[in-house]
Amino acid sequence: MKIILVFIFGIVFPSFAWAQHDHTGHMMHEEAVSVSQESSMKEVVSFYGQYPHTRESSGTSWQPDSSPMEGTYFKRGGWDIMLHGYVFGIYDNQGGKRGKDKTFSSSMFMLMADYKTSVGTFGFRNMLSLDPLMGKKGYPLLFQTGETYDGIHPLIDRQHPHDFFMEEALTYSLPLSAKSSLFGYFGLPGEPALGPPAFMHRFSAMDNPEAPLGHHWLDSTHITFGVITLGYVLDKFKVESSVFRGREPNQNRWDIESPKFDSYSGRITFNPDKNFSFQASYGYLDSPEQLEPNVNVGRTTISAMYNRDIKNGNWQTTFAWGRNNKLPGLATNAFLLESAINFMKSHTVFSRFEYVQKDELFVEDDPMAGKSYDVKKFTLGYIYDFLHLKEIDAGVGSSFDLHFISDALEEVYSNTPKSFMVFVRVKL
Ligand SMILES: [Cu+2]
Numbered sequence: 332m333k334i335i336l337v338f339i340f341g342i343v344f345p346s347f348a349w350a351q352h353d354h355t356g357h358m359m360h361e362e363a364v365s366v367s368q369e370s371s372m373k374e375v376v377s378f379y380g381q382y383p384h385t386r387e388s389s390g391t392s393w394q395p396d397s398s399p400m401e402g403t404y405f406k407r408g409g410w411d412i413m414l415h416g417y418v419f420g421i422y423d424n425q426g427g428k429r430g431k432d433k434t435f436s437s438s439m440f441m442l443m444a445d446y447k448t449s450v451g452t453f454g455f456r457n458m459l460s461l462d463p464l465m466g467k468k469g470y471p472l473l474f475q476t477g478e479t480y481d482g483i484h485p486l487i488d489r490q491h492p493h494d495f496f497m498e499e500a501l502t503y504s505l506p507l508s509a510k511s512s513l514f515g516y517f518g519l520p521g522e523p524a525l526g527p528p529a530f531m532h533r534f535s536a537m538d539n540p541e542a543p544l545g546h547h548w549l550d551s552t553h554i555t556f557g558v559i560t561l562g563y564v565l566d567k568f569k570v571e572s573s574v575f576r577g578r579e580p581n582q583n584r585w586d587i588e589s590p591k592f593d594s595y596s597g598r599i600t601f602n603p604d605k606n607f608s609f610q611a612s613y614g615y616l617d618s619p620e621q622l623e624p625n626v627n628v629g630r631t632t633i634s635a636m637y638n639r640d641i642k643n644g645n646w647q648t649t650f651a652w653g654r655n656n657k658l659p660g661l662a663t664n665a666f667l668l669e670s671a672i673n674f675m676k677s678h679t680v681f682s683r684f685e686y687v688q689k690d691e692l693f694v695e696d697d698p699m700a701g702k703s704y705d706v707k708k709f710t711l712g713y714i715y716d717f718l719h720l721k722e723i724d725a726g727v728g729s730s731f732d733l734h735f736i737s738d739a740l741e742e743v744y745s746n747t748p749k750s751f752m753v754f755v756r757v758k759l
Contacts, residue, residue, distance in 0.1 A: 375404050376411050376447045378454045379504045380512040380564035386602060389532040389553055390522025391514070391571060392496070392561050395607040398534055399645045402441065402759055403638035403722050409446055413553030416440040417758035418461075421540050423470050424757060427734075429488050429746030431471040437462050437540065439497065439531055454502035456518075462492035463584035473734055473748055474706045476691035477547035478620070480582050485622055487692055490542045494554050494584045496520055503710045510566040516573075519590050520580075521558035523573035524598035525614040527634035527651050529553035534638065534647040538679050538714045540754050544687045544706065548653030549632055552614065554580055557590025569600040577617035577627070593617040596630075608636045629656040644674040663688035663703050676719070681730070683710040690742075699739065707735040714756060722759055729753045 379386040379391060388394040402415025418438040425431055438461045446455035462469075467480040469491045478491040500518035507513060522529065529550045530536040530543055543549065555575045562571030577594035596614030604608075616628040634651035648670040656662040669683035690703035714728030732750040741747075 334406045343740035347442045349437075371697065375413075376445050378443075378445055378456075378502045379514040379516075379562065379569070381506060381510060382564075383605075386608075388528035389550075390500075390518070390529070390558075391502075391516050391524055391562060391569075392526075392528040392532075392598075393569060393600045393608050393610070394524070394670065395603055395608045395636055395647075395746065396602060397638045397640045398647065399640070401534075401537075410444045411446075414441065414570050415443075415759055416644060417537070417756060419754050419756045421470070421752055421754040422669075423472075423752050425471040425473045425488070425539075425748075425750040427473065429489055429744050430473060430748060430750060431488075433465075433469050433470050435465040437465065437470075437493075439493075439727075445502070449629060451503055451505040452505075456498050456500040456502065456521075458498035460493045460497050461495070463495050465492050467492070467582050467584070472544075473732075473744065473750055473754065474544050474687070474689055474692065474708065474736075475542065475546075476689060478579055478582070479622055482582055482621060485620075485691060485694065487694070490546075492584050494520065494580050496587055497554050498522065499587075500558075504564075510564075512564045514560075514562050514564065514571075516558065516560040518555070518558040520554045520556045521560075521575075522553045523555055523558045523575040523594075523596050523614065524560050524562065524571040525552050525596040525612045525630065526550040526575065526598075526632045527610060527636070527649065533636070533649055533669075534645060535636070535649040535669045535681070538671060538726075538728065539669070539681045539710065539712055540728075540752050540756075541664075541683075541685060541710065541730065541732070543667055543669075543683065544685050544689070544708055545651070545653055545667050546665070548630070548655050548665035548687070549634075549651050549667065551579065552596075552616075555682050556588040557592060557615070559617065562692065567602050570598070571600075573614075577615075577619050578621065579619050581621055606638050608638075610634050616730060621638060626660055627658045630654065631656075631659060641672075641674065643676045644672065646670070646672040657690075661690050661703055663690050669684050677716045677726075679714045679716070679726075679728075681710075681712045681714075684708070699743070705737060706740070709733045709735075712752075714754075723757060725755070725757045727753075727755050 472490040504514035557576040560573040574592040575590040598612035600610040632653040665687040671681035673679040688703040693700040712730030716726035718725040
């Protein structure tokens with residue numbers, strides 16, 4: 332198994348170097364983009380329709396068109412190829428009685444390609460992560476819940492590692508007119524039409540090394556083993572529907588799990604102008620949690636993203652609400668408001684506020700189990716990119732969190748627990 336992985340990375344890594352890019356990305360980091368470069372960027376084909384490719388984010392989701400280009404684009408033999416990736420090295424210190432600390436790395440590597448023909452556009456999306464190297468218990472993150480590390484115990488106050496295979500998807504879109512198209516998406520794993528773009532793909536979140544506490548209310552389905560999506564794009568609108576496997580990935584993060592199509596979702600997305608994107612979605616998840624096999628979840632999400640292209644930088648803000656209705660069980664909500672601003676090329680300030688109702692902070696036999704507790708978390712962080720090589724940005728940063736919780740939780744966690752992270756980040 333390990334040999335196969337080394338082999339795959341042997342293919343992916345040299346291809347980063349091999350990107351001799353006739354057309355470079357990182358538009359926001361180029362002081363002046365030449366006219367020819369700009370027009371060649373416009374020629375980059377989108378996966379699902381005829382609109383600026385910067386509109387496309389994780390899976391089949393949309394973000395505002397004015398979002399900055401991440402990664403590198405180039406053409407090879409009729410294919411539009413995109414490479415993108417990042418590696419974080421993080422020291423994580425979670426405060427209070429339940430807090431732990433850890434040094435770890437999280438990462439993502441993406442290789443995407445599409446090919447336009449007279450009968451439509453064919454695409455291939457490949458995304459990998461070396462998160463499994465952090466171990467099955469992931470990293471300490473106060474009040475985080477969801478998934479398991481051994482098939483017996485839930486992860487509490489920890490964020491699960493992402494699977495090595497984050498997305499292996501094939502796409503096809505058929506133009507119907509100048510502004511409309513039909514598309515299909517098959518992923519193993521892939522991301523169904525549910526929720527906002529996954530957090531690591533949102534400009535407003537990507538320099539923040541922490542997963543949102545509302546991950547399992549909003550975008551946790553971004554790695555789903557078995558997804559089929561069909562959708563229709565009409566200019567500023569997209570409607571789509573998916574069938575997929577409801578069960579979240581298990582604790583074995585290196586493998587590809589067997590697909591199933593026991594769950595469904597639908598999403599409507601609207602990009603009224605280049606700076607806004609709105610979505611509303613609903614999903615029925617059949618038995619998502621391995622440790623609660625008899626519980627299904629009805630998930631509702633609504634989100635709004637606002638993006639502004641500013642001089643030598645970019646500013647993006649995301650609001651999202653997610654609701655999990657456990658069947659049978661409690662209905663809980665998560666609200667998220669996050670914003671990141673990059674200015675003078677090298678400075679990025681990011682913040683996130685979350686209000687989540689957490690019902691999985693205690694194991695079954697604990698007297699505090701079976702109830703939901705309100706958690707409010709505020710994060711502020713900064714990253715300074717000290718190096719801009721041709722395609723690579725390297726930065727150092729830190730983030731600081733404050734948690735506001737009820738008296739009952741303070742007994743367990745201590746008063747207003749504080750956490751921080753210090754990190755280095757390299758991105759393509
Ligand atoms: Cu995730």
